[in-house]
Amino acid sequence: MICSKCQTKNPETKKFCTECGAKLSLFCPSCQSEVKPTEKFCGECGHPLSLVDKPLPKKQPFDAKLAQIQRYLPQGLADKILSQRNHIEGERKRVTVMFTDMAGYTSMSEKLDPEEAFILMEQVYEVLIKTVNEYEGTINKMTGDGIMALFGAPIALEDAPQRAIRTSLVIHQEMVKLSEKLKQEKGLSPIRMRIGLHTGSVVVGILGNDLRVEFTAVGDTVNLASRMEGLAEPGTTYVTEDTFKLTEGLFRFEAMGEKQVKGKEIPVKVYRVIAPSTQRTRFDVSAERGLTPFVGRERGLELLLDGFERVKEGSGQAFSIMGEAGVGKSRLLYEFRKAVANEDVTFLEGKCLSFGRGIAYNPIIDILKSNFDIKEGDSDSHIRDKVIKGIKLLEVDEASTLPYLLELLSVKDSGIDKIFMSQEARKDRIIESLKQIVLKGSKICPLIMAIEDLHWIDNSSEDALKYFLEIIPGARVLLIFTYRPEFVHTWGGRSYYNQINLNRLSNCVFQTHPATDSTVIRPPIPW
Numbered sequence: 001m002i003c004s005k006c007q008t009k010n011p012e013t014k015k016f017c018t019e020c021g022a023k024l025s026l027f028c029p030s031c032q033s034e035v036k037p038t039e040k041f042c043g044e045c046g047h048p049l050s051l052v053d054k055p056l057p058k059k060q061p062f063d064a065k066l067a068q069i070q071r072y073l074p075q076g077l078a079d080k081i082l083s084q085r086n087h088i089e090g091e092r093k094r095v096t097v098m099f100t101d102m103a104g105y106t107s108m109s110e111k112l113d114p115e116e117a118f119i120l121m122e123q124v125y126e127v128l129i130k131t132v133n134e135y136e137g138t139i140n141k142m143t144g145d146g147i148m149a150l151f152g153a154p155i156a157l158e159d160a161p162q163r164a165i166r167t168s169l170v171i172h173q174e175m176v177k178l179s180e181k182l183k184q185e186k187g188l189s190p191i192r193m194r195i196g197l198h199t200g201s202v203v204v205g206i207l208g209n210d211l212r213v214e215f216t217a218v219g220d221t222v223n224l225a226s227r228m229e230g231l232a233e234p235g236t237t238y239v240t241e242d243t244f245k246l247t248e249g250l251f252r253f254e255a256m257g258e259k260q261v262k263g264k265e266i267p268v269k270v271y272r273v274i275a276p277s278t279q280r281t282r283f284d285v286s287a288e289r290g291l292t293p294f295v296g297r298e299r300g301l302e303l304l305l306d307g308f309e310r311v312k313e314g315s316g317q318a319f320s321i322m323g324e325a326g327v328g329k330s331r332l333l334y335e336f337r338k339a340v341a342n343e344d345v346t347f348l349e350g351k352c353l354s355f356g357r358g359i360a361y362n363p364i365i366d367i368l369k370s371n372f373d374i375k376e377g378d379s380d381s382h383i384r385d386k387v388i389k390g391i392k393l394l395e396v397d398e399a400s401t402l403p404y405l406l407e408l409l410s411v412k413d414s415g416i417d418k419i420f421m422s423q424e425a426r427k428d429r430i431i432e433s434l435k436q437i438v439l440k441g442s443k444i445c446p447l448i449m450a451i452e453d454l455h456w457i458d459n460s461s462e463d464a465l466k467y468f469l470e471i472i473p474g475a476r477v478l479l480i481f482t483y484r485p486e487f488v489h490t491w492g493g494r495s496y497y498n499q500i501n502l503n504r505l506s507n508c509v510f511q512t513h514p515a516t517d518s519t520v521i522r523p524p525i526p527w
C-alpha cells in the first residue's frame with residue numbers, strides 16, 4: 001500500500017508506513033473518510049469504492065501548499081519578501097498581475113484516477129511556482145488549476161511587466177516539456193496554460209507570514225488580468241495595453257484588437273505575446289527607435305578613446321562607468337562603440353540582467369555568443385561547428401577548451417561529463433578556456449569587452465571578470481564595465497584601472513588613476 005503522507009510503497013501486511021510511521025489507510029475519493037479495503041461503498045457518503053485500490057492523497061489546504069511553495073523559493077527570496085513587511089503596508093504600488101489557468105483540465109482529469117490527477121497538478125504547480133519565483137514574482141493565490149501571481153510587490157521591481165512576460169513564456173515552454181513527458185508515460189494530451197497579464201496600481205495591505213499579500217484596494221487591476229486570462233487561447237499570453245506599452249520593443253506582440261470585457265463599459269485593447277525581441281534592454285529599444293543628439297560627456301568619451309589608444313599599443317586597460325539609473329552609462333558606451341566602429345577591433349558586449357543573477361556566467365555567455373557569431377535559434381550542431389571554427393582561427397587548443405565552451409553555451413553532449421573533476425577544477429578550466437579566447441583573440445586585433453550593469457552580475461561572472469582584470473596588462477584588451485552605485489568592487493589601485501563617475505545633476509566627475517580630473521557638463525537628456 002502507498003503511504004498517503006510520504007508516498008512510500010509498503011507491503012500490504014503493514015499497518016504503518018515503514019518510512020514515516022504514518023497510519024496506512026484508504027480514503028473515500030468523494031468525502032475523504034477513512035474506508036476499509038473490503039468495503040464496496042463509503043459508509044459516510046455512499047460513494048462506490050470499487051476503484052479504490054490506493055490511498056488517495058488528502059486535498060491539501062492552502063497553508064500546506066504555501067509551505068510547499070516556500071520549498072521552491074530561491075535562497076534569500078523569502079527573507080527579502082518579509083523584510084518589506086513594514087515598508088509597504090498601505091502603499092499604492094504599481095504591480096503586474098498574472099493569472100494562469102490550465103486548459104482542458106477537467107476533461108483530462110476524467111481520464112486519470114484521482115491520485116494521478118493530484119500528482120499531475122503537483123507537477124504543474126511546481127513549474128508555475130518555481131518560474132514565478134525565479135523572476136522574483138510572488139504567488140498570491142492558487143486557484144483550482146492555476147495561480148494568481150504578482151510582480152512588483154512586495155518586492156519592488158523596476159521591470160515587473162517584463163519579468164511577468166518572461167515568466168509566462170518560460171511557463172509555456174515548460175508545459176510543452178512536461179506534456180512530452182506525460183504523453184510518453186501516460187498517453188495524455190498536451191497541457192496548455194492560458195495566461196493573462198495586466199499592469200496597474202493596487203494598495204498593498206497586510207503581508208502575512210506565509211508571504212501572501214492582501215490588498216485593500218484592487219480596483220480593476222486584478223479583474224483585468226483575470227479577464228485577459230479568460231480571453232487567451234491555450235498556450236498563449238494575453239496582455240492589456242498598459243502592459244504592452246511598458247514592454248513594447250522588448251517583445252513581439254500581435255494586436256488582437258478591442259475586446260469587450262465584463263465589468264468594463266468601453267472595450268479594452270488586447271495584445272498577444274509572441275516572443276522576446278532581440279532588444280534586451282530599454283536602451284537597446286530607444287537606440288533602435290532613434291536617439292536624441294548626444295550632449296555633454298565629451299570628456300568621458302575622450303577618456304575611453306585615450307584608453308583605447310594605450311590598448312592598441314599593447315597596454316591593457318580597464319574602465320568602469322558608474323552612475324545612477326538613467327544617467328547615461330549605456331549611452332556613453334554606445335557613443336564610444338560608434339567612435340571606434342571603423343577601427344580594426346573586436347568589440348564584444350555582455351549584459352547582466354536584473355533577473356539573470358541565478359544564471360551562471362550570464363554576460364560571459366553573451367560575449368561568447370557574439371565572439372563565435374552564435375544567433376538565436378542556432379541548433380546545437382550549428383553552435384558546435386561555429387565554436388570549432390572559431391577556436392581553430394584563434395589557434396586555441398581544442399581538447400582543453402571546447403567542452404567547457406560548449407557547456408557554457410548549453411550545447412547538449414558538450415563532452416564535459418566525460419571529464420571527471422571537482423566543481424572547483426571545472427570552474428578553473430572554464431576560466432582558463434575564457435582566458436585563452438581573450439588573449440589569443442587580442443593577438444589578432446585589439447579586443448574590447450564591455451560588460452553592462454554589474455549591479456546585477458552573477459557570482460561566476462564576477463569571478464571571471466576579476467580574472468580578466470589580472471591578465472590584461474600587456475595584452476591588447478580594453479575592459480569596460482558599467483554599473484550603478486550599489487555595486488561595490490575591490491578593483492581600484494591598479495595602474496591600468498580607470499573610473500568614470502557620471503553625475504545626474506549638472507556636473508559629471510571623471511576620476512582617472514592616478515590623477516583626478518573633473519569637468520562640468522550640461523545635464524543629460526532625462527530618461
Ligand SMILES: Nc1ncnc2c1ncn2[C@@H]1O[C@H](COP(=O)(O)OP(=O)(O)OP(=O)(O)O)[C@@H](O)[C@H]1O
Binds near residue numbers: 295297328527
Ligand atoms: N549624454 C547624453 N546625451 C543625450 N542623451 C542621453 C545622454 N545620456 C543619456 N541619454 C539618454 O538618456 C536615456 C537613458 O540613458 P542610459 O540608458 O544610457 O542610462 P543608464 O545610465 O545606462 O541607465 P541604467 O542604469 O538604467 O542602465 C537614453 O535614452 C539615452 O539616450
Ligand SMILES: [Mg+2]
Binds near residue numbers: 331
Ligand atoms: Mg544602461
